[in-house]
Structure formats: structure tokens, C-alpha cells
Amino acid sequence: MFKQNAKIQYTIQQVAELTGLSKQVIRKWEERYGLIQPERLDNGYRVYSYEEVELLQRMKELTNEGMTIKQAISILSEGTSQKNVQLFFEDQGDQKTNPYTKHLINQLLEEGSKGNEANVLTLLKTAHHSLSMNELIEDCIVPFLKEIGDRWSSGEWSEYQEAISSQTVRDFLASLRRDYQVKENAPIILGSCLPNERHEIPVHILLLQFLLLGYSPIMLGPSPAPTAIQSTVELKSPKIVLLSAITTNPFKDNFKMIKELDRFASIHPNTKFYLGGEGALQALKNHPLKNIHLVKDVQDIMRDLNKNNVSTD
Numbered sequence: 001m002f003k004q005n006a007k008i009q010y011t012i013q014q015v016a017e018l019t020g021l022s023k024q025v026i027r028k029w030e031e032r033y034g035l036i037q038p039e040r041l042d043n044g045y046r047v048y049s050y051e052e053v054e055l056l057q058r059m060k061e062l063t064n065e066g067m068t069i070k071q072a073i074s075i076l077s078e079g080t081s082q083k084n085v086q087l088f089f090e091d092q093g094d095q096k097t098n099p100y101t102k103h104l105i106n107q108l109l110e111e112g113s114k115g116n117e118a119n120v121l122t123l124l125k126t127a128h129h130s131l132s133m134n135e136l137i138e139d140c141i142v143p144f145l146k147e148i149g150d151r152w153s154s155g156e157w158s159e160y161q162e163a164i165s166s167q168t169v170r171d172f173l174a175s176l177r178r179d180y181q182v183k184e185n186a187p188i189i190l191g192s193c194l195p196n197e198r199h200e201i202p203v204h205i206l207l208l209q210f211l212l213l214g215y216s217p218i219m220l221g222p223s224p225a226p227t228a229i230q231s232t233v234e235l236k237s238p239k240i241v242l243l244s245a246i247t248t249n250p251f252k253d254n255f256k257m258i259k260e261l262d263r264f265a266s267i268h269p270n271t272k273f274y275l276g277g278e279g280a281l282q283a284l285k286n287h288p289l290k291n292i293h294l295v296k297d298v299q300d301i302m303r304d305l306n307k308n309n310v311s312t313d
Contacts, residue, residue, distance in 0.1 A: 112165035192220035251283035265291035
């Protein structure tokens with residue numbers, strides 16, 4: 001990437017150019033996570049060593065591969081000052097709210113309460129430039145969606161406010177997925193709600209997380225036709241199928257269709273089928289499927305893939 005010289009020091013502008021990270025992200029990784037501790041000149045400017053630049057580059061690579069910030073730091077801490085990293089987590093706590101994302105979520109809620117779709121979208125785009133993909137999802141979008149749901153459930157927000165805000169998030173997530181470049185021969189992952197299920201945002205989030213792991217995502221719309229999932233699998237031969245049901249509607253309306261989908265999975269052994277969501281977990285508690293794996297979160301999926309040596313190669 002660049003020539004090593006232990007005596008060279010880099011300005012934050014040079015580090016940004018070498019690593020491709022924004023200056024805001026570099027400062028945030030320093031101040032929030034304590035991973036690097038650049039020297040300060042008499043004028044207050046930061047200067048970074050070669051080792052710190054390498055560390056930032058590796059941090060970027062790990063998060064782009066789909067790791068959380070905490071996971072990446074855990075790996076990188078083996079080559080840094082373990083004491084500094086440990087003290088940071090003792091001081092901050094694993095779930096300490098980042099002031100930036102807290103302020104951002106408050107802004108999103110303010111604009112969402114006004115039904116201001118354009119401003120919500122602008123704030124999300126701004127966050128995308130300042131945060132890694134994982135931080136954007138885990139620290140901004142997921143808490144924002146949770147707050148939207150809480151406010152609508154409590155009656156604080158109208159259905160219009162909830163719809164404008166959640167639909168803007170959905171469209172933003174879809175645009176992120178479409179704009180992200182993947183390898184031409186990347187394995188395909190198909191994401192879909194079950195028929196009679198319209199809550200598609202969790203599927204968008206999961207597909208983005210797997211996109212970072214090197215998969216090429218395909219998304220079916222909300223409440224697809226009963227045979228749409230099967231026909232897409234036969235046409236595209238995905239390595240993974242992610243299905244979602246937040247409500248129990250698909251199971252109440254046509255459980256026979258679910259059983260048929262389970263049978264279909266049995267004749268496609270080269271494709272791993274996963275089903276998640278609160279509705280699925282509730283409906284299938286006492287009626288497990290034989291060939292579709294019921295999962296709680298993306299970690300369940302990754303554990304199963306690792307156990308079966310499924311990779312993106």
C-alpha cells in the first residue's frame with residue numbers, strides 16, 4: 001500500500017488518502033474505541049505513525065468483511081496495547097451510546113415526526129458517509145426503527161408518521177444494496193418475506209450484512225406470490241435463502257404452503273434455507289420444519305454456515 005518507514009509521521013489528511021477513510025471516521029475510531037493514540041504536535045494537530053496507519057487500514061478491511069467494531073478490535077488488540085483497549089471498554093461499556101449517533105437518531109425522529117421524507121433521507125445519506133456499514137445499521141438504523149415502532153405502538157406517532165419514516169428507511173436500504181459493487185462470480189443470496197408477510201425491512205438489513213461478506217443479494221418484494229420463492233431458486237440457484245416472518249399471518253393463512261416450501265428445500269441440497277422473525281419463531285415453536293432452519297439472528301446463520309463449511313468461494 002505504501003512504503004514503511006518508522007520515522008515518518010502522517011497527517012490526518014494523508015492517512016485519509018492512504019486508507020480511504022474519512023477524517024471523521026479516523027477521529028471517531030480514535031476517540032470512541034481507543035485503538036490508536038496519535039501524537040499531538042505543539043499546534044494540536046494529530047500525526048500518525050506507520051503502524052497506526054496500518055492498523056486503521058486493517059480495521060477498515062475487517063469491518064468491510066462484515067465484522068462489528070467490537071469484533072475487529074478484539075482481533076486487532078493482539079497487536080496493539082491490550083491495556084489501552086481494555087481500559088477503554090471498562091470506561092465506555094459495550095453498549096455505550098455514541099453521542100454522534102444519538103444526536104443523529106434524535107434528528108431523524110424530529111424529521112420523521114414532521115413527515116419530512118426528504119430530510120430523513122438526507123440525514124441517512126450523511127450518516128452513510130460518516131459511519132461504516134455495520135455502524136450505520138446497528139448504531140443508527142436499527143435504533144431508529146425501534147423508536148419508530150415504539151412511538152407508533154404507544155400512539156405518540158400516527159400511522160402516517162410511522163409509514164413515511166419506515167418507508168424512507170426501506171428505500172434507503174434498497175438503494176445501498178443496489179449501489180454496492182460485488183464480484184461478478186459472487187455467490188447469490190435470496191432474501192424474501194413469506195407470502196402474506198409485508199414487513200420487508202429486516203430482510204433488507206440481512207442482505208446488506210451478507211453483501212459485506214461477499215454475497216450477491218436478490219430481494220423479492222413484500223408478500224410474494226406463493227411460488228415466487230421456488231421459481232427464483234430454480235432460476236438463480238442461490239447458495240442461501242433467507243426468509244422472514246415478523247407476524248404469524250403466513251402460518252395462519254396457509255400452513256400447507258409453508259410445508260410445501262419445506263419439501264421444496266429438501267430437493268435443493270446445495271441451497272441453505274433459513275427462516276427467522278418473531279412470527280416464525282412463535283408459529284413454529286411446536287411445529288419444526290425438517291429442511292428449513294429456524295434462526296433467531298444472523299449469528300445463528302453464521303454459526304450454521306461455519307459448521308457446514310459454507311463459504312463465499
